[in-house]
Amino acid sequence: MPGLITNGMAVGKRKRDDAAAATNGVKSRKAPKTVGKSDNTQAKILLLEEQILESRTHYNNIVELQSLVNNIDQKPKTATLAAVSLCRVFCRLIASEALVKRNTASEADGQVVQWLKARLRDYVDGLATQWIGSPDPSQESTALTLLMRIVKEETSQGSRRSEQAWRTETSTFYTLVETLLEKTEAEGARQEFVEKYVEEHDDVRSYTFSAVRQYLKSRADEGVDDAVIGHAIELLSQIEGVPDSQDQLADWYGEPPVEKKHQLLSLNAHRKIAQEAWLAIFRSPLTRDHRKAILNIATTRILPWFATRVELLTDFLTDSFNEGGSLSLLALSSIFHLITKKNLDYPEFYTKLYSLLDDDVMHSKHRSRFFRLLDTFMSSTHLPAAMVASFIKRLARLSLQAPPGAIVWVVPWVYNMLKAHPACTFMLHRPYHPAHSVYDKNNPKWRDEGMPNHTFSMSVPDPSHTGAIDSSLWELQTLESHYHPNVATLAKILSEQFTKREYQLEDFLDHSYATLVEAELGKVEMKKTPVVEWEIPKRIVTEEGGDLNRLGGLLEKAIATL
Known part of the structure; x- marks a missing residue:
């Protein structure tokens, strides 16, 4: 390459100058230029990247770069440089369709494609498992950015391949969502993912709902861990942007939909996939804390997606009411919203509300919240006297x-x-x-x-x-x-x-x-x-002489009757 040739000439020139200076017996007054270790490492990583993009014969450099990425614990700066470099490499390879096996390709070319796919899979898995959930926020944010950059390239390769990149369980996007659901320490990544990508792009939001539903459904038989369900609720509960009309569906992260009847252009399709994701959570084994978290956001984050199928929530809300305690009140609040805003017919509402009036609610720490909701529920002047x-x-x-x-x-x-x-x-x-x-x-x-x-x-x-x-x-x-x-x-x-x-x-x-x-x-x-009793008596049940007084006599009789 020209760059290599130029560098080689520069090295040769410096040698000739030094030799000439030694021959003339004159020392060079210019201090020799030293290259730091970090500069050498960066130059090496860039050289490996350039060689990969220059010729297929250097594809093995990907393995060397991947080894640097995996060494994140010992050399975080080097690993970050290698990760960014590999991201550029894979984006270029995906854009040039080097990871697509053509029908006319030879067997050797097909093996190269499969090998590249495996290396991409190693790269994605490494970032997801080692970087997401890291105690270092910058490292976690870098991994999220690099993974979503790969997703953008994969979902911009034609309608058929883009759809597979969004939905396939081996895709980068599904792997990322899967990691966000399983990693306990990934609170920051979940929040950043929603704020930077889900809330900004309609296709990312739709396919996030789809991936959560797909994940929970695939693991329904073997049982989903309580922590995973909590992370799913946490992730979806942060999604605030609910489109009101199809005209608002215009922001795309991947390739924009071309077909007029594409599901991404249908508001009903968006609502349906969101409903299915929440229903998949409802059907999971929910703990009391899970139900409380869902009911706290039911009217603001969940019910807007159920504009046409509110009856699907009735069973969940009724079961939550039967749990008792504060869950009953939260469930009734959501039911009341359905009655007043969505015309839900629920004749037992005030009967259930009446059953909550007991001694416990008067002494509960949530008493003020209960009284506020009670006043709201009873605010209508058309209630029977x-x-x-x-x-x-x-x-x-x-x-x-x-x-x-x-x-x-x-x-x-x-x-x-x-x-x-x-x-x-x-x-x-x-x-x-x-x-x-x-x-x-x-x-x-x-x-x-x-x-x-x-x-x-x-x-x-x-x-x-x-x-x-x-x-x-x-x-x-x-x-x-x-x-x-x-x-x-x-x-x-x-x-x-x-x-x-x-x-x-x-x-x-x-x-x-x-x-x-x-x-x-x-x-x-x-x-x-x-009025206060300031004089404290010396005796309570006895007199000065030691005999029992009137109170002491009554106490003695009471003890005798036992």
Whole structure:
């Protein structure tokens, strides 16, 4: 090559000058030029690359470069230079169709093609297994860039070969997606892959969904590891760009589709492949954490892909609800979105919501989130009064044993619900009315003893048949004597005139014992000095002489009865 000849001449020239200087007995004042070790290595790698591209006789240089790539742990800089060089080599070979076996090729040429394919496979596997998931972010990013550069070249070789490069399990793209699913330490690579390629190119997004579905389906019989399912959820959940129309399908990474009926040009085809990928995850053995991760993004990242087949999600959401706990609430949130946005018919929604009202939810750390969603679910003014009364009555009953932080939300919420549903205000007071004559026969003393409250049953699962509309909210009047002054004061709003339009419930959320105590201690002045027992008695159950006092006698009798 000309470059080699020039270098050789330069070397020869320097030798002649040195010899002449020695003959004349004059030392050269110019310091000899030294070449660093790294420069020699880089020059060697470039020389190997040039020889490969110059002649087939130097294809064995690929093996030498690959050995440098595999030596990433000992010599990372050299390995990176070799990896970049090999990427250029394979891109040139793919572009020149050197890896395509022609029908007219001889047997020797066919063996060369197969050998080159094997070397490309070694190169891709080496980057995927050794570089992806590396603790060095730059090394991982370099591997991702080089692999996707190979993918771009492979998917720009005509429609038939491009389709194979996207879908075949031995292709570079499928190997990359497979590695991203299996590598636990590849969080950064998964995020970069989505941000730089999936979100920017419609074909990469479509074939990523396809590769995930293909991977999970191929390993369904032998069982998919929990970590792999988690990585699949993590990968797909980062995809935000959901196309709204076919006009938005115009950004391609590989060869643009030519056929007018190509699946990449169909919005329904994009949605279908995304649905199949998520359904493949749903059919996998999901843990509780997996379900929680899916439900957290269901309304924003998953449901937009199910614009026409929302019924496919119903079984998954129902099963998630049956898991109980916070999953039930998350599942109902997704179901409510389907009901309001996608017209899903789900008649048991409020029955399931009613079943979540128990003692645990009042003490749960997710209580504020539950209350926010409950207020959203009950915001419609067209709900039946009997059902609304059941929710009001049940929360009022639960508030008797609830912490103050929960009660301070329940009371204003009841106020808002009574304002929105005037038919339920009879639960607060029931003055005599001729229509109440129905009680005269069965309850002749109701005028003196009050309206009977046994009409409400906590054990009835259907909120439309609990009898709450015929009962009273005596529980909230009881809260006016609550030990916490804030709760007692707040409970009195229900016994006064309803002059306020509604309360902003966000002001009453996220309260706890700590916030209530902090609010009390933060007061500058006390209107009334609290009563404290400052004198500590010397004895509790005995008198001065040692005999049992009254309390001690009662304790002795209690022990004797055991």
